[in-house]
Amino acid sequence: MSTDSIAWPGSESHSRAFVDQLHEWIATVDHKRLGIMYIVYALVFLVIGGVEAMVMRIQLIRPHNDFVSPQVFNRMFTLHGTTMIFFVAMPIVFGFGNYLLPLMIGARDMAFPRLNAFSFWLSAFGGFLLYFSVLGANGLYGAGNAPDVGWFAYAPLTSLAFSPGHSTDYWTLSLLVSGFGSIGTAINIVATILCMRCPGMTLGKMPLLAWMNLVMGGMVLLAVSPLTAAQIMLMIDRYLGGHFFDTQAGGSAVIWMHFFWIFGHPEVYILIIPAFAFISEIIPVFSRKAMFGYPIMVAATISIGFLAMSVWAHHMFTVGMSSNANTFFVLSTMAISVPTGIKIFNWLATMWGGKILFKTPMLFAIGFLFQFLIAGLTGIMLASAPFDWQLGNSYFVVAHFHYVIVGGILFALFGAFYYWYPKMSGKMCSETLGRWHFWLFLIGFHLTFDFMHIPGLLGMPRRIYTYEPGRGWDSWNLIVTVGVVFQSLGVLVFVYNLLWSYFRGEIAGSDPWDAWTLEWSTSSPPPAYNFVAIPAVLSRRPLWDLKHPDDPDWKYE
Amino acid sequence: MSPTNIFAPASTPADSIFGLSLFVLAVSAAIFVLVVTLLAYCVIKFRKRPDDDGREPPQVYGSNQVELAWTVIPVLIVVALFMATARVIATVQNPAQPSSTIEVIAIGHQFWWEYRYPGLKVVTANELHVPVSDPAHPTPTHIELLSADTDHSFWVPRLAGKTDLIPNHPNSTWIDPHETGLYLGQCAQYCGTQHAKMLLRVYVQSQEDFDRWIQQQRQPAQPSTVVAEGQHIFETTACINCHAVAGTVADGRFGPDLTHLMSRDTIAAGAAPNDHEHLRRWIENPETIKPGSLMPAMQLNDRDIDRVTAYLETLR
Numbered sequence: 001m002s003t004d005s006i007a008w009p010g011s012e013s014h015s016r017a018f019v020d021q022l023h024e025w026i027a028t029v030d031h032k033r034l035g036i037m038y039i040v041y042a043l044v045f046l047v048i049g050g051v052e053a054m055v056m057r058i059q060l061i062r063p064h065n066d067f068v069s070p071q072v073f074n075r076m077f078t079l080h081g082t083t084m085i086f087f088v089a090m091p092i093v094f095g096f097g098n099y100l101l102p103l104m105i106g107a108r109d110m111a112f113p114r115l116n117a118f119s120f121w122l123s124a125f126g127g128f129l130l131y132f133s134v135l136g137a138n139g140l141y142g143a144g145n146a147p148d149v150g151w152f153a154y155a156p157l158t159s160l161a162f163s164p165g166h167s168t169d170y171w172t173l174s175l176l177v178s179g180f181g182s183i184g185t186a187i188n189i190v191a192t193i194l195c196m197r198c199p200g201m202t203l204g205k206m207p208l209l210a211w212m213n214l215v216m217g218g219m220v221l222l223a224v225s226p227l228t229a230a231q232i233m234l235m236i237d238r239y240l241g242g243h244f245f246d247t248q249a250g251g252s253a254v255i256w257m258h259f260f261w262i263f264g265h266p267e268v269y270i271l272i273i274p275a276f277a278f279i280s281e282i283i284p285v286f287s288r289k290a291m292f293g294y295p296i297m298v299a300a301t302i303s304i305g306f307l308a309m310s311v312w313a314h315h316m317f318t319v320g321m322s323s324n325a326n327t328f329f330v331l332s333t334m335a336i337s338v339p340t341g342i343k344i345f346n347w348l349a350t351m352w353g354g355k356i357l358f359k360t361p362m363l364f365a366i367g368f369l370f371q372f373l374i375a376g377l378t379g380i381m382l383a384s385a386p387f388d389w390q391l392g393n394s395y396f397v398v399a400h401f402h403y404v405i406v407g408g409i410l411f412a413l414f415g416a417f418y419y420w421y422p423k424m425s426g427k428m429c430s431e432t433l434g435r436w437h438f439w440l441f442l443i444g445f446h447l448t449f450d451f452m453h454i455p456g457l458l459g460m461p462r463r464i465y466t467y468e469p470g471r472g473w474d475s476w477n478l479i480v481t482v483g484v485v486f487q488s489l490g491v492l493v494f495v496y497n498l499l500w501s502y503f504r505g506e507i508a509g510s511d512p513w514d515a516w517t518l519e520w521s522t523s524s525p526p527p528a529y530n531f532v533a534i535p536a537v538l539s540r541r542p543l544w545d546l547k548h549p550d551d552p553d554w555k556y557e
Numbered sequence: 558m559s560p561t562n563i564f565a566p567a568s569t570p571a572d573s574i575f576g577l578s579l580f581v582l583a584v585s586a587a588i589f590v591l592v593v594t595l596l597a598y599c600v601i602k603f604r605k606r607p608d609d610d611g612r613e614p615p616q617v618y619g620s621n622q623v624e625l626a627w628t629v630i631p632v633l634i635v636v637a638l639f640m641a642t643a644r645v646i647a648t649v650q651n652p653a654q655p656s657s658t659i660e661v662i663a664i665g666h667q668f669w670w671e672y673r674y675p676g677l678k679v680v681t682a683n684e685l686h687v688p689v690s691d692p693a694h695p696t697p698t699h700i701e702l703l704s705a706d707t708d709h710s711f712w713v714p715r716l717a718g719k720t721d722l723i724p725n726h727p728n729s730t731w732i733d734p735h736e737t738g739l740y741l742g743q744c745a746q747y748c749g750t751q752h753a754k755m756l757l758r759v760y761v762q763s764q765e766d767f768d769r770w771i772q773q774q775r776q777p778a779q780p781s782t783v784v785a786e787g788q789h790i791f792e793t794t795a796c797i798n799c800h801a802v803a804g805t806v807a808d809g810r811f812g813p814d815l816t817h818l819m820s821r822d823t824i825a826a827g828a829a830p831n832d833h834e835h836l837r838r839w840i841e842n843p844e845t846i847k848p849g850s851l852m853p854a855m856q857l858n859d860r861d862i863d864r865v866t867a868y869l870e871t872l873r
Contacts, residue, residue: 070750070753070849071848071849074747074750148750154707154746154747156707156708157708162706162707247724247725247726248724251725252725253708253725289613289614290616290617290618292617292620293618293624294619295619318720319726319728320702320720320721323647323650326646327642327646330646331639334638334639334642335635337635338632338635341631342624346624349617351599353603353614354614355603355609355613366600373592373593374589377589380581380584380585381581381582384581385642386642386645386718389719390578390714390718390719391563392745393710393745393746457563457564458714459559459562459563459714459741459742461743463752464753465753466754467753468756471560471561471741472558548613553616
């Protein structure tokens, strides 16, 4: 058992054999190393998913293009969606949660370190399995490659009759396996937050990031099970003579949709709530003010957690539900916009009257605010079911959810990277490179995703490998593809920044941002045991209290 | 000028949606302008000045009044949006169907559309003909939506919102186009390899033209000795396993009905124009026009392809 700080190559312990260092990482149960492994894993898949997107965008740059065949294109959008949701967004959220939570609540590790490691390796194996399909899915039928059924794999397209070979099975199994990993991590997150807070840190005094991860963990536990159940039923249909979703034998295609979306909708909240958490840590520090309305932020997050379980069929407005059912889901979907929307006001109120520092994390946070607002508004448009009867399943929806996931979640993640990289590595990222990253990516994002709404409004459905000229879609698709160039450059600058800063960045020290939560009270990077002594806290901002003994938070909270 | 613009409605369902969309867009635009103004104001007014004194600004932890206000107002906005939406759902999903309604059954296939007019005894494929509807004396078309295989979706933006065709789950939609013309759309639910080329063409005609079209579609194929050889090849190769030609032995239903093939402007569900070159190429090898289509290349020699094409070109 090593009591050293994390062994980074180039640090004082580089004299240990490489094999030993590798073994330490593979066998680790330390939440910080597992967090970093989750994050690196997600970044690798981010690049892979990005390449898949590039292939699609090149194919769609003009009508009747022949860059790739329809078969390849259909695999691209299936892999892109599956990879980005399950092997980029989920792992990265778990990675940051794993790394930060024990540090922010004054604990030495997560509640169940070995479960933590097991969950990571399960999730990692799932990603490997998905991509092994390219080689392994060619079964007895001589048919099969990577899955091509879309990331939500609607029945009965996934039945053996319409998807022979094993490509669908790789989709099913890779997600089944990583789903167990997600449940393991969610158990860990919930138990850690509920049971391992340091003395004085009541639930009402823990950082917003902890509250948000608590709600996220609870949602994972509720949402992943229906997906797992549906996948088992699909395997039974395909191989054990079942007919759950086999419409030729009286089964129900719509039931698959219900199971999938009861998972799928909470899933997207599972992804965005941690993004809210990052923003809720970054904006106060870079505005030099306490978070405005902490109790309401907590209440709003909890209500989002509950409401998110009630909106799923807004993904099914076109499947022919009754007018009563459609109306109910309109109501629940519009209702959830209230707790989500008022958070934007709370963040603005935090900035109001502050002294805003435009460091890279704050640039990304401001981008998040602007883009999440727009994403929320296009969401309201989609929530209005008749409007969705036109907009649904078109490029308008694709633009909307990329606006949330890229414009919202990814921007918040970039902010989180720049904010906590000094803590994880001990070095500051280059501000200059950070600014290049931000502006390149911002331009590319808006070129692609602003203009992507328009083909949707002009009737372009999603998941088509080519399209007809003369429908008014051509120029917009061209602009959308051009934006990809800028986004890729931005990501390249980002990756270069991470690497360059590791070797050449300024030494960060324990608290480079003059922040207020517990992770900044220990060294950068933290020792394996996190804190020399477990801290005791009196308020939500323990370091503010230490820095301002004449004016501590606990007098006002 | 896009033929598939959702903001250019030509039929009541699309009209109702358009009206609602303007309201929703207006509310969204107002919220956007307000919040972006506040964001811009914050970013400009409250940035750290170069001559800053280094002290932390006043710490404000919250304000009950402000937070109540910005909760109540969004709730009211949601109520207004919801009520407007509920109204349109009811009018579009539960319309009154006058007795003059034309009934059509649309059956989605991988990757083509089958249309049956049960009352008018017509079976056709890929190009839907409906009569124009005068708002004073409406003659809407009600379309029952079924599927023979996977999920599809019927989306002609200028006529109505999309409704899915789900096997074992009958749906329906309706249109009452106010102006004659050709309306375009395509399948909007991923259904397999050639989802992208499952195009929709709706021909809205005057009542007289529509009646004439119906009469013509009801006729069986007229026999012709000139193309007897082509017909013979068609009927003894596997063509008739999938295709039907009324009045002959061909009665396959897996593929489109070809009785009046030459009355259509396109083939392969809109993927190619219906001219000699494309028809011949399609018969020779469908993969060259629609790779992944379920029609196999029958490996006919050139002479036989010419003969079959000539036969099909008599099916008016």
